[in-house]
Amino acid sequence: MSELCDLTGQQLAQMLRTGEAGASEVTESVLGRIEALDTRLHAFLTVTADRARDQAAGIDARLRHGEALPAVAGIPLALKDVLVTRGITSTAGSKILEPYVPPYDCTPWARLQTAGSVLVGKTNCDEFAMGSSNENSAYGPVHNPWNLEAVPGGSSGGSAAAVASGEAVWALGTDTGGSVRQPAALCGVVGLKPTYGRISRFGLIAFASSLDHVGTLTRSVLDAATLLSAIAGHDPLDATSLPDEPEDYAQGLDRGVARLRVGVLEDWIAMEGVQPGVTDSVGAAVDRLGALGASVGAVSLPHAEYALSAYYLIAPAECSSNLARFDGVRYGLRVDGDATDVADMNFLTRGAGFGDEVKRRIMLGTYSLSAGYYDAYYGQAQKVRTLVIRDFDAAFERFDVLVAPTSPTTAFRLGERTEDPLAMYLSDIFTIPSDLSGTPAISIPCGVAPDGLPVGFQILGRLRDEATILRTAFALEQDLGLSARPPLLAELASEDA
């Protein structure tokens, strides 16, 4: 099974440096995997094979000249389709942007491109990143590589499925309510959501601006640190980006967890609706942290039970405002049929261009911001947000990191929750609080449940303290030494044989 596309970014970078493999070879391996699998997974909306080959050839030429290249150079990357790319269709998973070929690049891709990263394609996602299963993509769902009948999670499900299956070595996604961490958990990969503002959002198609974070999907913690280091840092084009100096997050990963104070969110683990296989794997990982020398204790976030409700007022309110820009005038779809004036055209375009979940959220936000309801809904939700942040502050006075499941369940079946938006929203219950607080969090695989599907372990840290969650994640990853990959990959290898 171990083809180049199954190795980590760090392993491949090493091979490129020593000449053991070339960037073109690595890119061909990834493109070959996409060719072999993506009709079944549907992780990609656009595959940029020709561009990727050109970029890889360019890297090989530079390597031949003995140039020392950045750690991400020559490594095949996938980008969630909410991140705009110059000259490459960027749909955000929506019909309303089907014709959209952006004239500019988002900052994370601009930085990676400069560093020599090879883009293999744009990944499928829930429309405008609104969803937890990828079933809200206007282009059809992604299938989970561990079980094709199961969802990959969402909204960055295409990025997670691509990384899990070797269709990319790593990928970027976005996390507004858990959209990097939850699919990472459901697909058995590492998903990192850094501090709010750590990665520029210039060129990210906005969903909820006070909650949107760009994050990474990788097959190792070291790769998460490497990819984050390549894209983090202040961007004058994004007023919300942090002014902090760039850091090398890969430094100090191996410092261990001895005496680290780990707070276990025990009432989350014991919550009704958490699958026994999740409870068991997460509990075993907590025990390992203790065995590695961490000081483990129980902690709770008393207002977290209101976080989901607050989120489903704040995120739709911001989305109703952000998505007002899709008016059929300057870009994207236009439906004018027998429109007699411009307002008519707006109504028709938006009615035809948006899918159900997006319409639901726009209407929810419009309602909760409308005259007479603002204080009771949006205003109150913003106050609850303050209380959630205070809970985190109190917990982080006693503990260096908090740990919990990433998602209450493993990947659920396609179609299982599509008729019940509330049941779908509940799958983000453990990831939403840290989007409200803007604090960094990471999900790493901690085992495979009896249903044969991966379980995610979540580590939450203080504002701006990615270093500690990465160090904790790295220690646990090394200790657990998990090597399970989707069974589909073994089948693929035997088909080839």
Add this chain to the structure above:
Amino acid sequence: MPVEIDVEHVARLARLALTPEELERFRRQLGLILEHAEKVQEVAAEDVPPTASPIPRANLFRPDELRPGLSHDEAMSTAPAQEDGRFKVPRIVEEEDRP
């Protein structure tokens, strides 16, 4: 109790053309979601300040310097309809409104 909302009014405010079937479905679903969201009202928070952003930042300035941006052609390259280098839309005012 599910919240009763005037879904046609909300769709009008949001500029969404919806079918009668969609209106009925959203009326029902939004009522249930709002019922759940109303849980925020159980929290006593009169003297709690609202949070609009997790890392509030205000009065951010940068030097007002010229730098390269999109060219006119690039900016127009995505237009669904254009004429003479301008975005073209269905009429905005009635003929008789014109002076």
